[in-house]
Each structure stands twice: as C-alpha cells, then as structure tokens.
Amino acid sequence: MTQIIYQRSKGLKDVETHYCPGCHHGIIHKLIAEVLVEMDLLDTAVGVSPVGCSVLAGNYLDCDFVEAAHGRAPAVATGIKRVLPNHLVFTYQGDGDLASIGAGEIVHATARGEHFTTIFINNAIYGMTGGQMAPTTLLGQKTTTSQSGRDPLLHGRPVRMAEMLSTLDGMAYCERVTAANMPELNKAKRAIKKAFTLQMQGIGHTFVEVLSACPTNWGMSPADASAWVKSTMSQVYPLGVKKDITAEEKP
C-alpha cells in the first residue's frame, strides 16, 4: 500500500508560476489552495488579486478570481461579498498594494466590518517594480530608493498594518504569521483556515498578515532570506494573534 505524504494540491492549476526562485508567494498560494480543498470551497470561492507580483494569482489558484485596480481589492471584495454572501471571498494583497496606495481602502473595509478575508503578504519591499522602498521597509534596510538604508527622519518608519487594523471594531480576527520555516508554515495554514472559517460564520472582517521573503530584491539566497524573515523581520513585526473576538467571548 502506498501512502501519499504530500502531493501538489488540487487547488492549484497545473501551470508554472512566474515567481522568482524561493519567492514565498508560491508557498502561500499552496497554503490557500490546500485550505480551500480541505474546506471544499474551491468551486465557490472568489479571490481578488492585487497589482504587484501576485497580480496573476488567479492563473495559479484554481478558483474564481477578479483583478482589482492598485490597492482597491478591498472595495472589489466588498461588492462581491455583498452580492454573494454565501461564497468565500478573499483578497490577496502585497504590502505595496495594501499598506501604501490601498491603505485607505483596507482601513474603511475593516471599519465597516466587511465579511471577507484579507491575505496580506508583507515582504518589506516593492517586488515587481524592482525593489523600491515600501511603507513596510525596515529601518536601515537598503532598497533601490533608500540606498543608505531606510532613515526614519527622511523616510518615516515601518507601518504595522495588523496592529493598526486590530484597533478597529469591524475586525473580527487578525493574526500575523510567516511561511519562513516549517513550524511557522503550519501555523500560517491554521491561521488562513481559521480566517476562512470565521468568515463563513459572518462575524466580521478577517485578516492574515504573512511575513514573506523577496530573495531577489533583498539580494539574499532564498534560504538566507527565509532565515532573515524569522530573525530580523519578525522582531519589527511580531508574530501572533492580534485580535480574535471569538476568543475574547470565552471566559
């Protein structure tokens, strides 16, 4: 008898991704695909992809997808979820999309308590456009537009979206995870599954921030980049549950 320990998820289309070697987008796509298959939502789920490296996420995940204008995925998801309240609706947004140009959209979608899930991929840099400084870039981190490292007096300080959005009453569940190593990868999958489960219960906005590596623009090997996420990035962006109204209800 042969037991399958792991095989390619049926939630992924049988195509190659355009992502760079070692990019965490591929890993996070897999986690979402696995959760959709486990929850039997692949046929009804609707994703909204951002502008950025993951603009083509709909080519890889085998569920319905809509492409939104830059930063406007929460507005598009709001419309879809209100028209199709029984469908799982999620946005998949990078930090350039969500924390920069789309910061206003996500704040108000959360404040309204819109019943969709946001998967926020934070890699502290603009990937697709060539490694420019993002709102989430760490202090001292070198990018093509902060070549001496991010200076707080000149460029400001990193934005912690998960903590910021957790203060809003519309947020039901907010957790920051990473796919940088095996234990954290398992936690990330659990967080995505919990967010999707709570969304289907209709209790409010659910948000999962995933700290992610961009080996190409960070100028690191994929293994070093994953280690850097855990050692350095998670110091500035602490991992863990930021808000969970279902836990608060219990004594």
Place this chain on the structure above:
Amino acid sequence: MKPEVIFNLNRCKGCGLCVSVCPRKILKLDTSVTNIKGYHPSVISDQSQCIACGSCARVCPDSVITVLKHEEDT
C-alpha cells in the same frame, strides 16, 4: 516503510528551500544537471535516509516534490 521522493525536474527553480529544511540533510542541488528552465534542480542523494516527513514538499514554492510512503508487505 519505504519512502519515495519524486521531483518534477523541469518545474524546479533551484531555490534550495527544500535543501535548507530537510532534517536529514539528504537533498542537494545537482550542479551537473541543468533543467529546461536553466536551473540546477534539487535531487535526493540517499533515498534510504529519508524519513518521509514531507517538509521539502510542503515548503517548495513550485510544488515540485511529491513524497510517498510505500508500506512493505508483511
């Protein structure tokens, strides 16, 4: 119990994340081979040392790896 690790060789981008997470350190990038994409693909050096944990397959961003466990007939 006989584990088997199968690589979809031409999908591999040679990132080496599987090499970095393997607890038995039995994966490596094969520099003697160049796949259709132009990368040195990951290979398993000693199948008998594999414990079928599946870490390499779970972490692979391109879903290159399938891990099977064959139960030996008794």
